[in-house]
Amino acid sequence: MTELKKVLKLRTVVSASAGLAMATSVYLAGLQIALIVVGELAWISILVAGALCLLSAMCFSELVSLYPTAAGIKLYIQHAFNEKAAIAIGMFYVIAGASIVGAESYLLSSVMIETVGIHVSLLADRFFWMAIFIVLVAYINYRGVSITGWVQDFMTYIMFAFLLFVSIYTLATHDVDLGPALHSPDFTLGKVLTAAGLGIFLFVGFEWVTPLAEETEDYRMVGKGMILAVLLLAITYSLFVVAMYVGLTDAQRHSGTTIPHILFGRNLFGPIGGVIFIFMSLLASLTSFNSGVLNFSRFGYAMARANILPRVFSKLHPDYATPWVMILGLTIFSIGLCAFTLFTGQYMFIITMAAALECFIYVVISLCLIRLRKKFPDQERSYRVPFGKLIPVVNIVVFSGLMLGIFADTTRDAMGKVLFKNYWVAVAMAGFALVMTAYALVIVPRLQQAAQQRASTRKRRRPGQS
Amino acid sequence: MATSKDIMEALADYKEQCNNNKRLRRMQRDWSKLLHFIASDTGDKFTMEVKNGEIIRNEAGARGVPDVIVTATSEDMCDMFWGDLNPAQKYLDGKILVKATPEDVQRIDAITMIIWPEG
Numbered sequence: 013m014t015e016l017k018k019v020l021k022l023r024t025v026v027s028a029s030a031g032l033a034m035a036t037s038v039y040l041a042g043l044q045i046a047l048i049v050v051g052e053l054a055w056i057s058i059l060v061a062g063a064l065c066l067l068s069a070m071c072f073s074e075l076v077s078l079y080p081t082a083a084g085i086k087l088y089i090q091h092a093f094n095e096k097a098a099i100a101i102g103m104f105y106v107i108a109g110a111s112i113v114g115a116e117s118y119l120l121s122s123v124m125i126e127t128v129g130i131h132v133s134l135l136a137d138r139f140f141w142m143a144i145f146i147v148l149v150a151y152i153n154y155r156g157v158s159i160t161g162w163v164q165d166f167m168t169y170i171m172f173a174f175l176l177f178v179s180i181y182t183l184a185t186h187d188v189d190l191g192p193a194l195h196s197p198d199f200t201l202g203k204v205l206t207a208a209g210l211g212i213f214l215f216v217g218f219e220w221v222t223p224l225a226e227e228t229e230d231y232r233m234v235g236k237g238m239i240l241a242v243l244l245l246a247i248t249y250s251l252f253v254v255a256m257y258v259g260l261t262d263a264q265r266h267s268g269t270t271i272p273h274i275l276f277g278r279n280l281f282g283p284i285g286g287v288i289f290i291f292m293s294l295l296a297s298l299t300s301f302n303s304g305v306l307n308f309s310r311f312g313y314a315m316a317r318a319n320i321l322p323r324v325f326s327k328l329h330p331d332y333a334t335p336w337v338m339i340l341g342l343t344i345f346s347i348g349l350c351a352f353t354l355f356t357g358q359y360m361f362i363i364t365m366a367a368a369l370e371c372f373i374y375v376v377i378s379l380c381l382i383r384l385r386k387k388f389p390d391q392e393r394s395y396r397v398p399f400g401k402l403i404p405v406v407n408i409v410v411f412s413g414l415m416l417g418i419f420a421d422t423t424r425d426a427m428g429k430v431l432f433k434n435y436w437v438a439v440a441m442a443g444f445a446l447v448m449t450a451y452a453l454v455i456v457p458r459l460q461q462a463a464q465q466r467a468s469t470r471k472r473r474r475p476g477q478s
Numbered sequence: 479m480a481t482s483k484d485i486m487e488a489l490a491d492y493k494e495q496c497n498n499n500k501r502l503r504r505m506q507r508d509w510s511k512l513l514h515f516i517a518s519d520t521g522d523k524f525t526m527e528v529k530n531g532e533i534i535r536n537e538a539g540a541r542g543v544p545d546v547i548v549t550a551t552s553e554d555m556c557d558m559f560w561g562d563l564n565p566a567q568k569y570l571d572g573k574i575l576v577k578a579t580p581e582d583v584q585r586i587d588a589i590t591m592i593i594w595p596e597g
Contacts, residue, residue, distance in 0.1 A: 016544060
């Protein structure tokens with residue numbers, strides 16, 4: 013087999029996968045998990061969530077080995093079911109997933125306000141910081157500046173090393189008494205599972221690494237990378253969330269803060285600790301934003317070229333060869349989301365939706381795996397999930413249950429006040445899924461018909477072909 | 479099934495179309511890559527060398543260590559080089575496989591889009 017001049021190493025696949033999942037919003041989600049169960053035992057829910065994500069990573073690995081292409085999820089659904097389902101579900105997943113930017117930018121604006129203070133008003137300053145990061149990342153992508161694998165590796169592993177160091181230091185210097193925690197009335201199976209449902213959010217995006225299959229020599233490396241990334245995330249988060257919980261005062265835990273990691277850093281190392289966490293937040297958010305804009309703009313460009321989105325989104329910049337209309341569209345969409353989050357203040361709504369969306373997509377992926385094994389039993393797979401249908405079936409049952417559990421729950425703030433009933437998340441997701449289905453059934457056929465008409469007016473150029 | 483000669487003819491036309499397109503040359507001016515094309519049904523291989531956006535060489539056989547490897551059926555490959563096929567569509571359907579960075583994948587598709595915008 014011919015080898016590529018430049019190929020990705022396993023460490024870069026791991027750092028890309030884990031880097032996508034590490035963002036500023038995971039600190040707040042981590043504290044929420046600790047507040048649902050007993051803080052000292054939050055690691056149990058995180059490990060449960062990690063173990064479940066590991067099963068999904070195994071399913072993704074088999075699908076990548078079957079279809080090692082950037083078209084990824086669309087292709088799995090298309091081959092398992094049909095093109096319309098692939099378009100509806102693929103767009104639902106990608107666009108709803110992009111809404112995380114609303115929560116992430118809101119929390120990042122909290123970090124910046126904490127750092128530089130308020131200059132005009134809380135609302136105006138928040139909006140400024142939310143928009144400025146999005147515009148900055150959009151501009152980087154518009155100019156076609158890309159982060160190399162080496163830089164990605166360096167940033168991600170620095171963040172891991174730092175979080176692990178802080179966690180181990182805290183756990184070594186603070187009393188963590190598991191005895192009372194184990195006997196707490198809050199330590200119930202129901203609460204552990206509810207927290208595990210939210211814990212899925214901590215791993216959001218690890219699977220977006222599947223397009224990297226095209227840059228590796230061995231497709232199995234992507235699967236291996238995802239599995240290692242999930243393991244690394246599970247261990248790091250388990251330690252860090254418990255450390256953050258014990259490192260915060262009781263008043264801080266229940267203050268409703270959006271920057272628990274910065275308060276934790278200050279408690280631990282004074283002002284310098286806060287500054288380091290602010291830097292880590294910026295790094296995590298900017299790399300996540302950048303990956304998001306890069307992946308979504310390329311995905312959108314390919315969809316527009318394949319006449320699934322309007323052709324205007326396939327326009328390329330004449331100098332930088334970047335899909336500038338798609339990037340512009342994404343920027344406007346992201347700023348709109350920021351405005352929505354800012355005026356409603358419901359960033360937890362987006363975090364909850366993202367967790368439910370991940371559960372949904374893991375169910376879809378598991379269904380695809382079962383169906384593709386039945387449809388194409390002899391197609392070459394360099395990796396096969398062991399134990400037959402057991403793992404995909406377990407995935408379907410567990411993630412359906414978790415998703416329903418999320419929808420049945422109520423989201424409260426740190427003081428216990430009800431923020432919203434989670435069935436509204438289900439309503440919002442169902443509404444959006446309906447819009448995407450209508451788009452796939454009504455708009456896409458029109459776009460494809462128009463493309464066919466254009467093609468029919470053009471004579472084939474290949475000699476001897478009419 | 480397209481023969482190696484058919485594909486070489488298609489590549490010759492593709493080279494002319496690309497190199498004569500000012501807009502494309504401007505956009506790809508910093509793109510220098512060695513590409514391998516593999517016909518999945520016949521096993522034929524081809525090498526294309528691009529320097530600063532200009533295709534400077536096409537040849538039968540796989541030469542050197544490539545930056546990009548494109549695998550498709552000989553028919554799809556021929557149609558793609560003649561501009562009779564939308565590569566993005568085939569790519570999203572999994573019928574054209576590309577081993578490359580996402581940026582290079584997009585650049586290859588951009589060539590077709592710029593020289594045959596009506597496709």
